Amino acid sequence: MAVTRPVDSSSHVYLVDGSGYIFRAYHALPPLTRSDGTPVGAVQGFCNMLWKLLEDLKGEDQPTHLAVIFDHSSKTFRNELYDQYKANRPEPPEDLVPQFKLIREATQAFELPCIEMEGFEADDLIATYARLAAEKGARVTVASSDKDLMQLVNDHVTMLDPMKSKRIGHDEVVEKFGVAPDRVIDVQSLAGDSVDNVPGVPGIGIKTAAQLINEYGDLDALLERAGEIKQPKRREKLIEHAEDARISRTLVTLKLDVPITDELDVFGAAEPDAEKLVGFLKSMEFRTLTRRVEEGLGGPVADETGDATAPIDRSKYETVQTVEALERWIEKSRAARIIAVDVETDALSAVASRLVGVSLATAPGEACYIPLGHEGGDLADGGGKPEQIDEGEALGRLKAILENDAILKVGQNFKYDLAVFQRYGVRVAPYDDTMLISYVQAAGLHNHGMDELSERYIGHKCISFKEVCGSGKSQKRFSEIDLQTATEYAAEDADVTLRLWEILKAGLAGKGLSTVYETLERPLPQVLTDMELAGVKVDVAQLSRLSSDFAQKMAEAEETAHDLAGHKFNLGSPKQIGEILFGEMGLPGGKKTKSGAWSTDAAVLDELAEQGHDLPRALLTWRQFAKLKSTYSDALKDAINPNTGRVHTSFSLAATTTGRLSSSEPNLQNIPIRTEEGRKIREAFTAEPGHVIVAADYSQIELRLLAHIADVEALKQAFREGQDIHALTASEMFGVPLEDMDPGTRRNAKAINFGIIYGISAFGLANNLGIGRDEAKRYIDSYFEKFPGIKAYMDAMKEEAKAKGCVNTIFGRRIHLPGIKDKNPSVRQFTERQAINAPIQGAAADIIRRAMVRMPAALADAGLKTRMLLQVHDELVFEAPESEADQVIKLVTEVMMGAAAPAQSLSVPLEVEAKAASTWGQAH
Incomplete structure (x- = not known):
C-alpha cells in the first residue's frame, strides 16, 4: 500500500x-x-x-x-x-x-x-x-x-x-x-x-x-x-x-x-497487496491479468488444468494410438460434458478432403490427438506408416460422444468439421462455435479466426499451419507430418478452442446477445453443411458454349480496340492502356497512381466512355467478357467435383459485419444478373433428371424494412396496398400522376430509393443517373422533403453510432462501427453511410437466416424430398422433384414470408417471388 x-x-x-x-x-x-x-x-x-x-x-x-x-x-x-x-x-x-x-x-x-x-x-x-x-x-x-x-x-x-x-x-x-x-x-x-x-x-x-x-x-x-x-x-x-x-x-x-x-x-510507492488486487481483478473476471498479477506478486497462481488463461504446455498433449487410450478419452469426454473437437484433413475443401485425424480437449490443458490417416514421417518407425487406430473403428467409437445429446461439442469455424464428419457418417450435435460467438459480440471490431482470438483473449500465440507444413512448392500434406508435431499442432487447436469458449460464451448473456446467437448463428452451420454437401448441378455443355461465345466477343472487342488505337496492344495491360489513352490519344481526365502509372480502372474508363470516346467503351466490353469467361464459365467447369459431378461452394458465416453470407470456391454470390450475358451464367445451373430448380426471392426487402424501421407511413401504406413503390416515389417527388408515369422518371426514382439505403451522396447519385450534381442534390432534398421520416432515421442512426460505436438490427444483431470517430473525414463519412445501411441490410440478412434455419424442418415435416442448395443475397434456391414443385413453392413462400415473426411484427408485409423451372436462370 x-x-x-x-x-x-x-x-x-x-x-x-x-x-x-x-x-x-x-x-x-x-x-x-x-x-x-x-x-x-x-x-x-x-x-x-x-x-x-x-x-x-x-x-x-x-x-x-x-x-x-x-x-x-x-x-x-x-x-x-x-x-x-x-x-x-x-x-x-x-x-x-x-x-x-x-x-x-x-x-x-x-x-x-x-x-x-x-x-x-x-x-x-x-x-x-x-x-x-x-x-x-x-x-x-x-x-x-x-x-x-x-x-x-x-x-x-x-x-x-x-x-x-x-x-x-x-x-x-x-x-x-x-x-x-x-x-x-x-x-x-x-x-x-x-x-x-x-x-x-x-x-x-x-x-x-x-x-x-x-x-x-x-x-x-x-x-x-x-x-x-x-x-x-x-x-x-x-x-x-x-x-x-x-x-x-x-x-x-x-x-x-x-x-x-x-x-x-x-x-510513497509500495508493492500492491496481492490478496486485495487479485480479489478485485477476479471480481471483474479479468482472468489473464489475474494470472499475470499473481505471478508478478508471487501469489497463488491458478491451477494450469481447468483455467482458461493458464499457460499452454504442448508437451502435456497425448497422442492416442490404441483403442484402450481412445476409450479412456471417450470416458473423459462423457464426464466433462463439454468438449472441444477439431479435425485435421489433407485439403481445404470439406467436400473433397480426406480425414487425417481428430483432436479432443476435455478441459483447458487436457487435450489429445487421434491420428487416423498419417502416411509416414515418424523416424522411430524407420519412416514407415505410424501406429494408428483403424479409421472405421475409431469413428464408430467417437460417434457415441459426437452424436450424444448430453455432451456439448465446441468447435472453431465448426461448419468445416461438421461437413467432414458428416461425409464419414457422423452427424455432430449439439454444438457451439467460438467463431460465431465472437462474431455476435464483436462484428466490425476484429476478425474471428482462432489465432487472433487466442492472442486477444488468452495471450497465447498458436503454432501456424505454415510452421507445421511449410508453404509453396515445398508444402507438405498434414498426413505426412510426424505424430509429435501433428499432436502439438492439432491438440493445441482443441485446447485453445475450449479455453476461448469458456471466456467468450459467458459474454453473450452479459451483453444481451444470447438470443442473437441461439436463433441467428448457432443453427446455421448444420444448415449450410447440408447445402454445401448437396452442391448444385451445372451444365458443362452450356458453360463450354458460353466460354466460346465470350471468347469470340472478346476477340471482336480486341479487334475494335486495335483499330481505334491504330496498332496492336495488350488489352490486359493497364500500363499500355494508360499510355495509349492519355499519352498517345491525349484524352482528358488522366490521373496517375502512386507508382506513376496512369489509372485505368473501371471508373476512369466509364467516365471516358460517357464522354463519347469509343476506345474506352471497347476496353470495357473486353473486360466484361474476360471476367465472365475467367470467373464463371471457365471457373465453374473447373469447380465440378469429379466424385459428385456437382459444384460445391463454401459459405462463410462471419465474413461481413451485417450478417450477410458470402461464398467462395467458387463465389456464387456475385453472378451478374443485370446484363443478358450475366443472366446466361445462371442458365447453366440446372437440376437432375426428373427435378426442377425452385428460386424464391424476397421482393424489395430492404425498402420494406426501411419503411418499417423509419416508420414512413406513405411507403408502408404503398407496400400494404401492393403499389409500385418506385412509381409512387416518382409521383411524390416529381408531381407526376401514377397513370402518366414514364419509365425514365420511374427509373430515376428507383435509383434514389436504393441509393438512399446506402447513404448515397449527390455526387454518387449524379454519377448513377448521368446528371449534374446540383440536380442530384435537388432530387435528394426533394426526397427527404416528401419522406421526412427517412431523413430523421438517417440522422438518428449516425448519432447512435457516434454515441455507442455501434448500431443494432431489429433482431438484436450488433454491428460495431469503429470508424465513426476516425480523424480521417473520408473514413468517418463512409462509416456514417454504414450506420445508415447496416440496420437495414443486417435485418434483411437476419430474416433470410431465420428462413433458412426453419426451412429443413418445414420440408421434412411436409414429407418432401426437396433440398435447399444455395443462398444468394435475398434469394434461396432449391432442387425439387417435379411432382413436388407446386407444393414446394407454396411452402417456401410461407416460411420466407413469416420469417420475421414472432420476434418482430413488421408493419409492412414481406413479399416473395417463387418460380420453378429447369434452370436457375429461367426460375429467377
Whole structure:
C-alpha cells in the first residue's frame, strides 16, 4: 500500500494521467462486459496499462512516489472564464459512464493514491504536484502523452508515453511544437484547439505559430508588433483576434497553485497487496491479468488444468494410438460434458478432403490427438506408416460422444468439421462455435479466426499451419507430418478452442446477445453443411458454349480496340492502356497512381466512355467478357467435383459485419444478373433428371424494412396496398400522376430509393443517373422533403453510432462501427453511410437466416424430398422433384414470408417471388 515518505532531491515522483488512461483504454479495446452485464472494457484496459507501467518501472527507474490523477467533472474554473470551453465535446459514451467508479476502485485496489478535485482538471493537479516536487529537487515523470502537459517539461520534469514507452523531454517537445517547453503556451494560444474549443487565431496552426513565436520572442511581443507582419491576411487576423489569443492563453495555461488537500509525502510507492488486487481483478473476471498479477506478486497462481488463461504446455498433449487410450478419452469426454473437437484433413475443401485425424480437449490443458490417416514421417518407425487406430473403428467409437445429446461439442469455424464428419457418417450435435460467438459480440471490431482470438483473449500465440507444413512448392500434406508435431499442432487447436469458449460464451448473456446467437448463428452451420454437401448441378455443355461465345466477343472487342488505337496492344495491360489513352490519344481526365502509372480502372474508363470516346467503351466490353469467361464459365467447369459431378461452394458465416453470407470456391454470390450475358451464367445451373430448380426471392426487402424501421407511413401504406413503390416515389417527388408515369422518371426514382439505403451522396447519385450534381442534390432534398421520416432515421442512426460505436438490427444483431470517430473525414463519412445501411441490410440478412434455419424442418415435416442448395443475397434456391414443385413453392413462400415473426411484427408485409423451372436462370 502507499506509504508516507518525505519528498527530497533523491525522490522520483510519478504522476499518472488517469483520465488520459481511461479514454485510451476505452477506445483501444473492444467492448467487454462482465457476466452480470456490467461494461468493464475500459476498466480492463486501465488495469492492464497500470500493471504494465508498474512492471516496466521495476529496477533503476522505480518511483519513490506515485499517484493517479483524475478529472473530477467536466465543469471547471475555465468554463467560468469562457463558457464555450469544451462546449463541443460530446457526453461520455453510455457504456463508459458506469466504469468511472470502477476505475477509481481499481486504482485503490492497486494501493495507489486516487487524486481529483472539484473545479480543476487532472492536468492542473499534475502541474501543481510537479511544481511542488521540482521545488524540492525531486525528479518528476508525468505518465501521459497529452500535448497540453508538455508545457511542464523542464530540467526536473519529463513525460512518458505509456503506450510507446517513449520519454518526452526538451528535444521531443521542440520536435512536436517547434519551440522550447517554456513557449508551448504561446504556440497553443495562437493555434487554439478545436477539440477543447479554444479559439486561438483563425488560420494559424502549430507550424505558423512556432515561426511567429521564434521570430518575436513571446505572445505579448507578437501581439504588440502585429502591425509589422508583412503577410496581409496574417496581420489582419492577429490584430482582429488578439483578445482571442489572450483568452486562449488563459485557457491553455495549467494552474500551478491548485489548493491541494493531499500532500506529496503521502504518495510513497509500495508493492500492491496481492490478496486485495487479485480479489478485485477476479471480481471483474479479468482472468489473464489475474494470472499475470499473481505471478508478478508471487501469489497463488491458478491451477494450469481447468483455467482458461493458464499457460499452454504442448508437451502435456497425448497422442492416442490404441483403442484402450481412445476409450479412456471417450470416458473423459462423457464426464466433462463439454468438449472441444477439431479435425485435421489433407485439403481445404470439406467436400473433397480426406480425414487425417481428430483432436479432443476435455478441459483447458487436457487435450489429445487421434491420428487416423498419417502416411509416414515418424523416424522411430524407420519412416514407415505410424501406429494408428483403424479409421472405421475409431469413428464408430467417437460417434457415441459426437452424436450424444448430453455432451456439448465446441468447435472453431465448426461448419468445416461438421461437413467432414458428416461425409464419414457422423452427424455432430449439439454444438457451439467460438467463431460465431465472437462474431455476435464483436462484428466490425476484429476478425474471428482462432489465432487472433487466442492472442486477444488468452495471450497465447498458436503454432501456424505454415510452421507445421511449410508453404509453396515445398508444402507438405498434414498426413505426412510426424505424430509429435501433428499432436502439438492439432491438440493445441482443441485446447485453445475450449479455453476461448469458456471466456467468450459467458459474454453473450452479459451483453444481451444470447438470443442473437441461439436463433441467428448457432443453427446455421448444420444448415449450410447440408447445402454445401448437396452442391448444385451445372451444365458443362452450356458453360463450354458460353466460354466460346465470350471468347469470340472478346476477340471482336480486341479487334475494335486495335483499330481505334491504330496498332496492336495488350488489352490486359493497364500500363499500355494508360499510355495509349492519355499519352498517345491525349484524352482528358488522366490521373496517375502512386507508382506513376496512369489509372485505368473501371471508373476512369466509364467516365471516358460517357464522354463519347469509343476506345474506352471497347476496353470495357473486353473486360466484361474476360471476367465472365475467367470467373464463371471457365471457373465453374473447373469447380465440378469429379466424385459428385456437382459444384460445391463454401459459405462463410462471419465474413461481413451485417450478417450477410458470402461464398467462395467458387463465389456464387456475385453472378451478374443485370446484363443478358450475366443472366446466361445462371442458365447453366440446372437440376437432375426428373427435378426442377425452385428460386424464391424476397421482393424489395430492404425498402420494406426501411419503411418499417423509419416508420414512413406513405411507403408502408404503398407496400400494404401492393403499389409500385418506385412509381409512387416518382409521383411524390416529381408531381407526376401514377397513370402518366414514364419509365425514365420511374427509373430515376428507383435509383434514389436504393441509393438512399446506402447513404448515397449527390455526387454518387449524379454519377448513377448521368446528371449534374446540383440536380442530384435537388432530387435528394426533394426526397427527404416528401419522406421526412427517412431523413430523421438517417440522422438518428449516425448519432447512435457516434454515441455507442455501434448500431443494432431489429433482431438484436450488433454491428460495431469503429470508424465513426476516425480523424480521417473520408473514413468517418463512409462509416456514417454504414450506420445508415447496416440496420437495414443486417435485418434483411437476419430474416433470410431465420428462413433458412426453419426451412429443413418445414420440408421434412411436409414429407418432401426437396433440398435447399444455395443462398444468394435475398434469394434461396432449391432442387425439387417435379411432382413436388407446386407444393414446394407454396411452402417456401410461407416460411420466407413469416420469417420475421414472432420476434418482430413488421408493419409492412414481406413479399416473395417463387418460380420453378429447369434452370436457375429461367426460375429467377
